Amino acid sequence: MSGLDVLFVAVGLVTAGAAALSVTSRQVLHAALWLVVALGGLAGCYLVLGAELVALVQLLVYVGAVVVLVLFALMLTRAGGVPVVTGVPQRVAAALVGAGTTVLLGGALLSAFGWGRVPIDGGGSTEVAATIFGTDVWPFELLSALLLMALVAAVAVARAPVGGQDDPSQRPDPPADVEAVQGERP
Amino acid sequence: MTLEVDLSSVLPVLAPLAAAVLLLLMDAALPGRREPHLVVGALGLAAGLVAALPGLRLAVGEARSSFCLAGGWCAYRADHLVSALQVCALGAALVVLVLTWRDWSAPGPGAGAETTGRAPVVTALLLAATAGVVAVPAAGDLGSLLVALELATLPTVALVALVRTTWAADRRARAVDGAVALLTTSLVSFGLLALGAALWVAATGSTRFDGATRAEHPELLVLAAVLLVAGLAFKVSAVPFHAWTPVTYAAAPLPVTAYLATVSKVAALGGLVVVVRALGTVEGTTLVAVAVLAGASMTVGNLVALVQQDTVRLLAWSTVAQAGWVLLPLASLSAQAASAAGSYLVVYVTATLLAFVVLAAVVALGVQARPASLEAQRGLLRSHPWLALPLMLALLTLAGLPPAVAGVVAKVVALRPVLGDETWWLALVAAVNIALGLAVYLRWVAVLVAPAPRRQAGGVTAGQGEAGTGDQAAAAAAPAGDRRRVPVRLWALTGLLTALLVAGSILPVGAL
Amino acid sequence: MPDLPDVTWSDLQLPSLPLPHLPAPDLWGSPAHWAILATLLAALAGLGLTGRSNRLAAWVGVGGALLAFLATCWQLYTLTQIEGARRGAGTIGALPLGDLDAPLRLLVTWPLAIVAVTVAAVALVVQGYARWYLWYDPRYRPFAATVSLFTSAMLLVVLSDDLLLTLVGWEVMGWCSYLLVGHQSTRSAATRAASKALLVTRTADVGFVLGLLVLVAGAGTTRTTDVVRHWAEAGPSPALTAAMVLLVVGVAGKSALFPFQDWLPDAMEGPTPASALIHAATMVAAGTVVLAQLFPLLSVSGPARLLLAVLACVTMVGAAVLAFAQGDLKRLLAWSTVSQVALMLAVLAAATMGTGPDAALQHLVAHAWFKALLFLTTGWLGVLVGGTAMALMASGARRYRVLRHRFGWGLLALAGVPPFVGFFSKEAILGTAEAGTAATGGGFVPVLVLASVGATAPLTAAYCMRAWLVLSRPTAAQGHARLYEPDPVERIDDFFDEPQVVQEAEGVERAEAAISSSARMGTSALMLMTLFGGVVLLLPVWGPQAHVDLQLMAATLLLMVVSALLVRLAAGGVRTRDAAARIPAGVSLAAERGLHADLAYRVVVVTPVLALARAVAWFDAEVLDSWVRGAGVGSRLLGRVGDLTSPRRATPALALVLAGMLALAALGVVTA
Amino acid sequence: MIRPALPYLLAAVLAGLGVYGILARRHAVLVLIGVELVLGAAGLVLVTVAQTGAAGDPGAAVLTLFVITIAAAEVVLALAVLLALFRARGHVDLHAELDAHGEEEVRGRA
Incomplete structure (x- = not known):
């Protein structure tokens, strides 16, 4: 076993263990935190494999954004009493x-x-960047549209009055304000 | 590394996208207005449609492509079949937009009751989703495919949830349920897609679709293809990835349901076609996974549709069954399979849209408390022959019965690759399902043809079908002062789609 | 009996006529196009353009049929001018179906052209008749349009050279028959009969469609001539046998062969013109036409021939027996149709390539004339006496002298008495069957057919005799006053008059005229054809034919005379002169119900047909609504189960997705 | 030098755990966590392919970035819908009935 192998096994065990805990933990918040560890571990795996850029994005986007969103959602939905499994x-x-x-x-x-073993010879960050802005510019542009639409859709859905137990009087903002999603209204 | 960019060929994608962005900007500039947004949206779709039309005249082997490398690979490549799918998707989206016009533009029955700025958002979402649908079949690499598919899927989730605020609270809550069903399935399916894409890259060493034939690990490639198919199958509502379909269809607003049943399917089939074409240089092999999906879909869909009492639910299950028919030719990885599936899809989309438009018209008439239930449409042929006849045409097309030759030809075209492959068990399943499908749709047709029930007040009985024209009967059936009419735009759509189906039945239109 | 010499059929045939060679210009397409399009357009115009005018609808319907008739006659003439007497024509161009060749062409040959003339002529007569018969029916206009569409579909089947077109015509006829039989949709018996006809024929149609599919898939083309050539060159194969057996099943359904026979007598619920059309020249005969077109394939697939022969022979004899016992003249004629159509199909089974299928088509033509005549005359009498039951019809031919010859000639032709048309066609059938026997050295199929035809001939003569005896019973003088209820009789003088109701005060002769002159003229034309139609059958244009065995002919005629005499004898002691009165009541009742075939369908036949029969039963309760739902009780149950088990919660749905993925992936890996 | 088998194994384990998480949980956010694990597995396979020379072009690494970004977009919308679900039903339980069975349809006039 080479050094890299050992390193990978170590990081991989941490990742797998955290992932296992995140899907078995009965505490919702704990599960979310274990997910942070698992995704962080995954970023570590990327590092071991020599993909620094992907590892960085993984840390920034997943751990930084997605998990924070998940935590916010957990808080907003106050789901203490819901059965978990x-x-x-x-x-x-x-x-x-x-x-x-x-x-x-x-x-x-x-x-x-x-x-068997193989050498690590992935392209550097320059090559990845060249691909993003070169050959893969088409999906990249589509991706920007996707993000924009996801954002617009999310805001609209999150603020739309939805009925059911959502009594208008208890809604945080009255319906008239919802118009503000798309533009201030006098 | 130089990239050739040809903007005119990507215009079918860009036009709706640009319109979507423009619309959001306009909303910032003109808050509170609704009609202009819809007009811009319609223009965007129409522009895309016009831009896609030249692709229909491409000969075999030709394609309009963009983002090409020197080696001949292109990130965007639209040949004849792809252009036909694009035209179909854009046209269907346009129909849905017209269908939903009143719903999205009107301020609601009570003055100012509809207070959200829903119209711009939903129109932008519709446009973006359509752009995604249009981009899917032209994708040249896995990245484009995944991104375009998500672009086609995510906005529809929001469309299901964003219903009129004037609806009853529990009805709105059910719409959220529908959105959740669609969302969870699409999330999991995206997981499968991503896994499939990863395995594909592992097997072929490239994210582009031109290297599948020199795959180093063919068995891994098969697994990747199956995962991709499984990830795409939820969008065509193939069994067993169909469970969201009845829930979401019944919960979503009718035009959105029509959108999901037609335009979204184009995206799914487009994705499948891309995958099959990337695999499909080996003639005559059968993708057992697709065959199983197709057989299971049509059987389960038809059987369950047979017992539905609500027309929207019936259409939902019919969608499941028709998904089987769309998938059927793809079971054989031949060159003609993709175009056979595409031909079937075009016919299916036209007929389903027509059914939904007529359904919307019946709902607009609102002579019954529950206009979408099957029972409410009893005797429609006598009371509203000009609605019932197109509906019957659409249903017969879906069933594949001779007065609607387009449906028959589509079924023949879809069956041919299977027969060519000599996959007899699949052909047998298909034959059984032709009979089952007949039962499903004829049951509806029979309700339409049956004499109208006699319970209506005002002396409107079955025997008077001769004397009173549709309008009189409707007027007599509706309570006084509550006379409703079918809006002109619905008549126009009905006429247009009927004309398309009739033309398809008369003119020699076969495989794309 | 002295040993009589055989006469070859060609000796009997007329010398070929020296027609002047005139130019035969084709204006705007071939006559085949005109024939099909005229009726099709008449159907569309009848539905869409006539508004509420019966008069316009009548003009459109009769005009379409007239155009079709003229076009088919013109077609006959053009055929004489063409070398080889075959003529093809394109329609809407080939369908772009990729590898599959679908040229959608038409083809006219002599026998088919004559069948087409017959179809168009019967349709013309029926249209003229229906104008009188249904003038006061609120749904006359859709009826006329449906008849036009029906005619168009039949002409398409006859003239088609493409299995796809054949299928289209076949299906359209199925639907039209549903509409025609169920014309009086307010009567539950009519709707029940209509749906029964539709369900039974459609069930069999599954076989037809599958058979065509196999043929087309194997040949790679839908063009009939190419399909025939391809499979004939390939020789007998299991696929061909399967296809032909399936086709025979489909034909058996449409032509009401056992075990599908029961829908046809029930279809008598339709108005008489519809019955005449369905029974004489169109729907039930379509199977004969299709099998004749595919005859080279049928003749090489033994099991299909055997199946056809057995079904046809059982039907032929059984239906003739049942016909004898019917208490209603229309039902008698219906059973006789079942028997006669079986006769046509049986000869197809017995014929060899040497004799060809033309005897079947000859009988089709002959049958079309006399059966249309009989039906229309029955309907006419039915209007005069108020029903078609034997008891009501009794003495009809005496009271209304104008009907006498119509009934008499029609029944004579049906019985096959020389020189009426039925005699020639029956001789052709006997000759063909005998030639088949000789060619196969006494093979089972031709012997069976020969024996059945031989048995059917006296049976036919028997029920014809019975019908005639009842119809021509002398009326008791004292009964006159009571019988001639001076009912108002509707009378339409001719095509240009307003329909008027004539109070029948002047007695019998006036009542006889109570029919529109055009309708009356139509029946007269049919009557003449039953007598002189034999000339057509003797034209030298029919295919190679068998010998006419004079011995056999004499024997058959003898048998017929004996059976007729027996019937006369049996009728002698009966007050009503109805020989069937000798039959025990229970048997007679069973016969009227088609030997309880309904019950047999329900009990004997296996699950799918059982489900269909249940659907028919439900029809009384829930008219139309539930019939398709009942297409399979099993499917409904399965559907219910599927509905109940389809997940309505998110996580089971996801479980389905992931488990499905796993199963598919495993399948993919295993089969890769 | 590294054994690619190790990351592939880890990816398989992560995918399996993710699938288990999706199916074994009824709290919507926890189901979402399972999906994230499956996507992580896909990313790991892609990165391994890109870094061990099995890929002919750098597209594999870029595809990973795409998957990550799409996942982010999905999560945004998913959480918005879950929020709406919570406000409508008072829970985010994915095992709750979404579609009252056999209930007669009362469709609004769309």
Whole structure:
């Protein structure tokens, strides 16, 4: 085992362990925090593999943005009393499907790539940047549209009056203000 | 590394996107106005449609492409089939926009009751989703495919949730339920797509779709393809990825349901076509996974549709069944399979849109308390023949019965690759489903044809179908002073779509 | 019996006529186009343009049929001017179906051209008749349009050279028959009969469609001639056999062969002109036409021939027996149609490539004339006496002398008495079957057919005799006053007059005229054709034919005479002169109900048909609504189960997604 | 030098855990966590392919970035919808009935 292997095994164990805890923890908040660790560990894996840029984005976007959003959502939805896990039969089935996925994926990948060693020779950040703004400029542009629309949609959905238990009198902002989403109204 | 960019060929994507952005900016400048936004949206879609039309005249092997490398690979490549799918999607989106015009532009029955700035947002979302749909079949690499698919999916989730604020509270809450069903399925499916994409890259060493044939790890490629298909299948509502369909269709506003049932399907099929084409240089092999999906979809969809009592739910399950038919030709990885699936999809989209437009017209008439239930449409042929006849045409097209030759030809075209492959078990399943499908749609047709129920006040009985024209019957059936009319735009859409189906049944239109 | 010499059929045939060679210009397409389009356009115009005017609808309907008739006659003439007497024509151009060739062409040959003339002529007569018969029916206009559409579809089937077009015509006819039979939609019996006809024929149609699909898929083209050539060159194969067996099943449904026979007598619920059209020249005969077009394939697939022969022979004899026992003249004629159509199909099974299928088409033509005549005359009498039950019809031919010859000639032709048209066609059938026997060295199929035809001939003569005896029973003088209720009789003088109601005060002769002159003229034309139609059958244009065995002919005629005499004898002691009165009541009742075939359908036939029969039963309760739902009780249950088990919560739905993914992936890896 | 088998194994384990998380949880946010793990697995496969020379072009690394960004966009919208669900129903339980079964449809006049 080379040094990199050992390093990867260490980081990978941490990641896998955190991931396992994040899907088994009964405490919603703990699960979210374990997710932070898992995703951070994943960033570590990227680092070990030599992909600094991806690791950085992983840290910034996932740990920085996504997880914070998740935490906010947890707070906003005050979901203390909601049961967290499904019934035992479904969990057993879930475990089977999960294990099946692991076996299938792992088996396919290992049978294809074997157990041998290869040198790490990924392109540097320059090359990645050149690709983003070069050959992949089309999906990149589409991505910008996607982000814009996701943002607009999220704001609109989050502020739309939705009925049900959402009594208008208890809504944080009265309906007239919702117009402000798209532009101030006199 | 130079990239050739040809903006005119990506215009079908850019026009709706630009209109969406323009619309959001306009909303900042002209808050509170609604009609201009809809006009801009319609113009954007129309511009995209016009820009996509020249692609229909491309010969085999030709394509309008952009973002090309010197090696011949292009990030965007629209050949004849892709252009046809784009035209279909843009046209259908335009129809949906017209269908929803009143709903999105009107301030609501009570003055000022609709107070949110919903119209600009939903129109922008519709345009963006359509742009995504248009971009999907032209994708030249995995990145474009994934991004375009998400662009086509995410806004629709919001569209389902953003209903009129004048609706009853529990109805609005159900819309959120529908959005949740769609959202969770789409999230998980995106996970599958991402895994599939990763495996694809691992198998072929490239994110581009031109290297599949020299794959170093073919077995990994098969797994990747199956995962991609599974990730895409939720969007066509193929069994077992269909469970969101009835929930969301029944919960969403009718025009949005129409959008999900038609335009969204184009995106899904576009994605599948891209995948199949990337794989499909090997003639005559059968993708068992797709075959199983197709067989299961049509069987389950038809069986469950057979017992539905609500027309929207019936259409939802019919969508599931039709998804099977769309997938059917793709089970064989041949060159003609993709165009066969595309041809079927175009016919399906036209017929389904027509059914939804007529449904919207029936709802607009509002002579019944629950206009979308099957029972409410009993005797429609006598009371409103000009609504019932197009609806029957649409249903017969979906069933594939001879008066609607377009449907028959589509079914023949879809079956041919399967027969060519000699996948007899699949052909058998399809044959059984032709019969089942007949039962499903004829059941509806029978309700339309049946004599009208006699319970209506005002002496409107079945026997008077001869004497009273549709309007009189409707007027007599509706309470006095509450006479409603079918809006002109719905008549226009009905006429247009009917004309398309009739033309498709008369003119020799076969495979794309 | 002295050993009589055989006569070859060609000796009997007329010498070929020296027609002057005139130019035969085709204006705007071939006559085949005109025939099909005229009726199709008449149907569309009848539905869309006539508004509320019966008069306009009548003009459109009759005009369309007249145009079609003229076009088909012109077509006959053009055929004489063409070398080889085959003529193709394109329609809307080939369908771009990729590899599959679908040229959508029409093809006219002599036999088919004559069938087309017959179809158009019967349709013309029926249209003229319906104008009188249904003038006061509020739904006359859709009826006329449907008849036009029906005619168009039948002409399409006859003239089509493309299996796709054949299928289109076939399906359209199925739907039109549904509309025609269920014309009086307020009567539950009519709607029940209509849906029964639709369900039964559609069930069998599954076989037809699948058979065509196999043929087309194998040949790579939908053009009939190419399909026939391809499969004939390939020789017998399991695929061909399967396709032909499926086709035979489909034809059996449409032509009301056992076990699908029961829909046809029930279809008598339709108005008489519809019955005449369905029974004489169109729907039930369509199977004969299609099988004749595909005859080279049928003749090489033994199992299909065997199946066809067995079904047709059982039907032929059984239906003839049932016809004898019917208490209603229309139902008698319906069963006789079942029997006669089976006769046509049986000869197709027995014919060889040497004899060709033309005997079946000859009988089709002959049958069209006399059966249309009989139906229309029955309807006429029905109007005069107020019903078609035997008891009401009794003495009809005596009381109304104008009907006497119509009934008499029609029944004589049906029985196959020389020199009426039925005699020639039956001789052609016997000759063909005998030639088949000789060619196969006494093969089972031709022997069976020969025996059945031989048995059917006296049975036919028997029920014809019975009908005639009842119809021509001398009326008791004292009964006159009571029987001639001076009912108002509707009378339409001719095409240009307003319909008027004539109070029948002047007695019998006036009542006889109570029919529009055009309708009356139509029946007269049919009557003449039953007598002189034999000339058409003797034209030298029919395909290679068998010998006419004089011995066999004499034997058959003898049998017919004997059976007719027996019937006369049996009728002698009965007050009503109805020989069927000798039959025990229970048997007679069972026969009227088609030997309880309904019950048989329900009990004997397996699940899918069982479900269909239930749908028919539900029809009484829930008219139209639930019938398709009942298409399979099993499917409904499954659907209910699927509906109940389809997830309505998010996590089970996701479980379905992921488990489905896993299953598909595993499948993909395993089969890769 | 590294054994690519190790990251592939980890990716398989993460995907399996993610699938388990999606199916075993009924709290919507926790289901979302499962999806994030599956996406992480996909990212890991992509990065490994890009970094161990199995990929012919740098597209694989870029695809990872795309997946991450799309996931971010999805999460934004997902949380907005969950918020709406919470306000409408008072919970974010994905095991709750979304579609009252057999209930007669009372559709609004759209």
